[in-house]
Amino acid sequence: xxxxxxxxxxxxxxxxxxxxxxxxxxxxxxxISKVVGxxxxxxxxxxxxxxxxxxxLVAQYREEASAGLARLEQAIPDPLDQLRAYLxxxxxxxxxxxxxxxxxxxxxxxxxxxxxEVAVEVRGHFxxxxxxxxxxxxxxxxxxxxxxxxTARADAEMFMATTHGAMLSARAYGDAKAFGAITRPLLxxxxx
Amino acid sequence: xxxxxxxxxxxxxxxxxxxxxxxxxxxxxxxISKVVGxxxxxxxxxxxxxxxxxxxLVAQYREEASAGLARLEQAIPDPLDQLRAYLxxxxxxxxxxxxxxxxxxxxxxxxxxxxxEVAVEVRGHFxxxxxxxxxxxxxxxxxxxxxxxxTARADAEMFMATTHGAMLSARAYGDAKAFGAITRPLLxxxxx
DNA sequence: CAGAGCCTACCAACTAGTAGGGAGCCTGTC
DNA sequence: GACAGGCTCCCTACTAGTTGGTAGGCTCTG
Numbered sequence: 001x002x003x004x005x006x007x008x009x010x011x012x013x014x015x016x017x018x019x020x021x022x023x024x025x026x027x028x029x030x031x032i033s034k035v036v037g038x039x040x041x042x043x044x045x046x047x048x049x050x051x052x053x054x055x056x057l058v059a060q061y062r063e064e065a066s067a068g069l070a071r072l073e074q075a076i077p078d079p080l081d082q083l084r085a086y087l088x089x090x091x092x093x094x095x096x097x098x099x100x101x102x103x104x105x106x107x108x109x110x111x112x113x114x115x116x117e118v119a120v121e122v123r124g125h126f127x128x129x130x131x132x133x134x135x136x137x138x139x140x141x142x143x144x145x146x147x148x149x150x151t152a153r154a155d156a157e158m159f160m161a162t163t164h165g166a167m168l169s170a171r172a173y174g175d176a177k178a179f180g181a182i183t184r185p186l187l188x189x190x191x192x
Numbered sequence: 193x194x195x196x197x198x199x200x201x202x203x204x205x206x207x208x209x210x211x212x213x214x215x216x217x218x219x220x221x222x223x224i225s226k227v228v229g230x231x232x233x234x235x236x237x238x239x240x241x242x243x244x245x246x247x248x249l250v251a252q253y254r255e256e257a258s259a260g261l262a263r264l265e266q267a268i269p270d271p272l273d274q275l276r277a278y279l280x281x282x283x284x285x286x287x288x289x290x291x292x293x294x295x296x297x298x299x300x301x302x303x304x305x306x307x308x309e310v311a312v313e314v315r316g317h318f319x320x321x322x323x324x325x326x327x328x329x330x331x332x333x334x335x336x337x338x339x340x341x342x343t344a345r346a347d348a349e350m351f352m353a354t355t356h357g358a359m360l361s362a363r364a365y366g367d368a369k370a371f372g373a374i375t376r377p378l379l380x381x382x383x384x
Numbered sequence: 385c386a387g388a389g390c391c392t393a394c395c396a397a398c399t400a401g402t403a404g405g406g407a408g409c410c411t412g413t414c
Numbered sequence: 415g416a417c418a419g420g421c422t423c424c425c426t427a428c429t430a431g432t433t434g435g436t437a438g439g440c441t442c443t444g
Contacts, residue, residue, distance in 0.1 A: 022217065050401095108360045112214055169318060
């Protein structure tokens, strides 16, 4: 357990919220400085460069997501309910305005202008999520709970794409409810 | 026809390519200056502020998209083929690396940090595209060419979200073929 | 002459990042 | 117990380069 200074965590939490608003190039150390109450030079002490900060941030995000999926899988046995819970999580995020976007989905769009190290982490998140979803679809099909329209892998990729696209639509429409409006029919369609 | 100075068009074309790489905050007047061969001050002569430039850029993008959809609709009678052609267009864009992302999809993610006027244009594009797709799904269902899983509107929104999400996945994976891999099964699923 | 288009020369604010110093705290040693 | 050394964290002060944007002047054209 690292009970050590919460400052680095404060910085990461703040940076994550800022990135979720507009991506890599839409925030600066000065923005973090104002929120966390620390000088920009002190942020450099914790994270020497911006790419370091964002790489660590995304790596931590991936760990949390992975842990969350594992917890979800343990708590909920039914594959369809697992998908429902996954989408429900994001629906609640949008409703709360807490973290109204997947950091990795946003960064994925900016890939060409991202530091390579960050792009690698983002790719890792997409792979991990796609793998988890593939597993869910495989088990769902085997148990007769989900109706596959192609391979489990293909359905998983499509599910992920629709989810991310629904986040974009919600932002474009300026309407948090749009996310649920798009993803709920998605669930109905794949339910056996 | 406005045969007038191609400079403004050069600037718009260049800015569009730059935005398609990483969004609103990832390019500057200096970047355009280097490519177009003009001083940044001269860009301000054509577009007083950055938000002006991007607003006009997105408005022009919307017009082209609208015209493209109208042309597509005239040339191709079958609704399923229309969707095929729409996705084919983007697949070719990705393959060429010409314009490997929908400008509006990328900007949609950045909505919270976008100038209001730009966000309005982006929203307009999403509305227009969703409306067109809704029409295609309605006609497809009426002609027995497409299988709806919900209302035409809901299916259209889902189709659009999946398309945009597939763009994100292609970028995240660093693999242009991923777009086709995700969207082709999508077509098969909705074909009657 | 008027205006369009482009220039040079600015500007203030902001960008990520560096240098160096001071306060506090742990740790080892006499 | 004292005290030196080193380490962590944060500070002020600074840098060079970039940001979007302005002022004013030149040239070419209708």
